[in-house]
Amino acid sequence: MSKSAARFVCQECGAVTAKWAGKCEACNAWNSITEEVARDAAPKGLGVKPGKRIEFVGLEGSTTAHLPRLMTKIGELDRVCGGGLVAGSALLVGGDPGIGKSTLLTQATAALSTQVPVVYISGEEAVDQVRLRAHRLGLSKAPVQLAAATNLRDIISTLDNADAPRVVVIDSIQTMFADNVESAPGTVSQVRTCAHELIRLAKRRGFVLFLVGHVTKEGTIAGPRVLEHMVDTVLYFEGDRGHQFRILRAVKNRFGATDEIGVFEMTDAGLQEVLNPSALFLAERRGNVSGSCVYAGVEGTRPMLVEIQALVAPSTLSSPRRAVVGWDSNRMSMVLAVLDSRCGLALSGNDVYLNVAGGLRITEPAADLAVAAALVSSATDVPVPADMVVFGEIGLSGEVRAVAQGDARLKEAAKLGFAQGLVPSSPRKGKQAASGPLSIRSIGHLQDLLGLFRPGQ
Ligand code: TYD
Numbered sequence: 001m002s003k004s005a006a007r008f009v010c011q012e013c014g015a016v017t018a019k020w021a022g023k024c025e026a027c028n029a030w031n032s033i034t035e036e037v038a039r040d041a042a043p044k045g046l047g048v049k050p051g052k053r054i055e056f057v058g059l060e061g062s063t064t065a066h067l068p069r070l071m072t073k074i075g076e077l078d079r080v081c082g083g084g085l086v087a088g089s090a091l092l093v094g095g096d097p098g099i100g101k102s103t104l105l106t107q108a109t110a111a112l113s114t115q116v117p118v119v120y121i122s123g124e125e126a127v128d129q130v131r132l133r134a135h136r137l138g139l140s141k142a143p144v145q146l147a148a149a150t151n152l153r154d155i156i157s158t159l160d161n162a163d164a165p166r167v168v169v170i171d172s173i174q175t176m177f178a179d180n181v182e183s184a185p186g187t188v189s190q191v192r193t194c195a196h197e198l199i200r201l202a203k204r205r206g207f208v209l210f211l212v213g214h215v216t217k218e219g220t221i222a223g224p225r226v227l228e229h230m231v232d233t234v235l236y237f238e239g240d241r242g243h244q245f246r247i248l249r250a251v252k253n254r255f256g257a258t259d260e261i262g263v264f265e266m267t268d269a270g271l272q273e274v275l276n277p278s279a280l281f282l283a284e285r286r287g288n289v290s291g292s293c294v295y296a297g298v299e300g301t302r303p304m305l306v307e308i309q310a311l312v313a314p315s316t317l318s319s320p321r322r323a324v325v326g327w328d329s330n331r332m333s334m335v336l337a338v339l340d341s342r343c344g345l346a347l348s349g350n351d352v353y354l355n356v357a358g359g360l361r362i363t364e365p366a367a368d369l370a371v372a373a374a375l376v377s378s379a380t381d382v383p384v385p386a387d388m389v390v391f392g393e394i395g396l397s398g399e400v401r402a403v404a405q406g407d408a409r410l411k412e413a414a415k416l417g418f419a420q421g422l423v424p425s426s427p428r429k430g431k432q433a434a435s436g437p438l439s440i441r442s443i444g445h446l447q448d449l450l451g452l453f454r455p456g457q
């Protein structure tokens with residue numbers, strides 16, 4: 001007889017405790033702990049109902065690595081997935097409600113359905129609503145098999161047969177419901193059980209599984225982190241409502257690079273790919289104003305130019321304001337501290353605002369020098385030359401460090417008509433970035449940067 005053991009699981013963070021409590025010790029959430037009844041998976045004691053013997057194999061043998069990948073023909077999506085979709089893989093697409101996950105997957109499934117059988121299961125919207133969206137996108141004719149369902153058992157029975165589709169979309173995993181788990185849909189145990197069963201089926205039947213997951217207000221996909229471990233690829237769809245464009249970012253990928261991003265624009269006719277993001281991010285730039293600097297960044301394999309704006313203004317507050325949009329605020333504090341203690345530029349009595357124009361979020365430390373240039377430019381009221389791009393990492397002693405892919409950054413800048421580059425002087429791995437048609441100013445210490453911003457220069 002299998003024994004049932006009760007355990008208590010926090011629905012916010014997934015922590016497991018033996019006793020119920022009003023507050024989760026792990027994440028400090030209130031009223032988040034619920035009881036779960038889990039059946040013992042392994043029989044206790046030796047000799048009782050032994051498991052099956054597993055087979056070991058060598059590292060060499062047949063793999064799926066050389067199988068052709070399934071292309072969605074949406075270039076930005078294919079690239080973020082590492083060059084197309086791998087059969088039997090599970091992808092989690094996370095993002096805020098209303099950001100465009102269903103739109104993206106409707107477009108992707110429509111494109112895929114002309115090549116292979118595709119199933120779209122919506123637990124969130126009725127068939128009518130999904131049809132309406134497809135109609136709006138002009139994709140009503142695509143041979144996608146559509147269903148509105150939430151019961152996991154029904155879905156598994158339907159899909160578990162030899163002529164299973166090649167691509168399955170579950171929109172969203174939080175609405176799925178396994179009737180053998182005693183908790184409401186969307187709770188950690190439900191999300192975990194449903195995802196686990198679906199992923200197992202995907203591996204067995206060899207179809208590509210897309211799971212849509214909502215992001216909670218804390219910024220993690222609900223059913224916290226457990227899902228990220230289970231799937232092969234995690235894609236986040238981000239962007240803010242005020243801006244038209246959306247960034248699809250790979251944060252985990254067993255079949256490709258994880259720093260890849262795809263850029264889309266939300267239009268009346270759905271998501272359009274943005275093939276030249278630099279041009280888009282720089283579209284509204286006004287040249288020759290102080291506090292603005294063009295950063296030559298790299299997102300994944302693709303160079304991307306963005307404008308960094310800074311405003312340094314005298315403050316009336318005892319602790320002046322620091323506000324950062326699109327960059328790490330700790331990193332800005334570090335750049336300010338280095339400017340203060342290594343270069344003698346004290347901005348502690350000023351409010352400092354920093355903004356990455358266009359709504360992009362930058363994570364590379366290579367943006368340090370561009371941020372410093374924007375800050376110094378605003379503080380001194382001397383504009384950074386409008387045809388100059390900047391990149392470089394700043395160390396705590398004020399040294400400017402080399403960064404990866406200098407060539408690619410400068411090439412993109414040349415392509416967009418920039419004439420000057422402000423770059424680190426220390427060559428990386430003995431190799432100086434080829435300047436191409438740009439005239440290069442290389443600096444080794446932040447002090448040299450200040451030299452460029454003397455009023456009247
Ligand atoms: P949706 O894909 O439903 O978001 P999610 O599945 O992530 O919750 O997209 C929602 C938003 O996109 C909605 O506010 C309307 C907008 N939208 C457009 O602007 N153009 C379009 O063609 C479509 C289909 C949606």
Ligand code: MG
Nearest residue numbers: 101102124171
């Ligand atoms: Mg949706």
